[in-house]
Amino acid sequence: MDHPPESSVRLRDGWISTPHPTRLAADDVRATEILERHRAAVDANLPTYADPLSGFSVFTAAFLARRGYCCESGCRHCPFVV
Template identity: 55%
Template sequence: MQTPHPSRLAPDHPRRAEILAAHAAADATGEAGYLDPGTGLFVLTAGFLARRGTCCTRGCRHCPYVGGA
């Protein structure tokens, strides 16, 4: 699993482990996303975003296109 770029999910985020676990569970079952454990907002998975084929430039937490730029 690709970890989110630090600009999208800080390494010291207090709920990082919960967020990564929720992401992994959703990605493993092919779900488009998961509910953020802190906010309840729907967050798209890296797998879903990669299948879209391009970055939408909206700052998605698990954007697979961020990192090299």
Template identity: 50%
Template sequence: MAKLIDDDVSSVHRAACDRGEATYIDPQTGFMVFTKVGLLERGKCCGSRCRHCPFGHENVPQKR
């Protein structure tokens, strides 16, 4: 089941990026999610553990 969900999210994310969109609606939760395109516009990792972070989550705090 998890693989199916991952495939759905990947497809929706890829389509949104192809259209140059900064966000998409997660098909499972209905939440708005930033795309890689939208996150690249920021220019750096915000530290919020974004799903599609193109910066390798470099500013995410270490777990305590």
């Protein structure tokens, strides 16, 4: 897959604290716990946290932003304008 040059990458407003709007609804029963886990992982400089329902690893917005491109996999915390 070709990745856009860094100069063309744009971050969403509020990307570090707000999940991608189509990937976690504000009224999701797990939203508070998800946001708490995400914030703790970002504060600890960890690339992932465990999803409270599935146990799967979820990338943090900080990790994805440092990576520098959208992989188009539908990441919950995708920081990019897609």
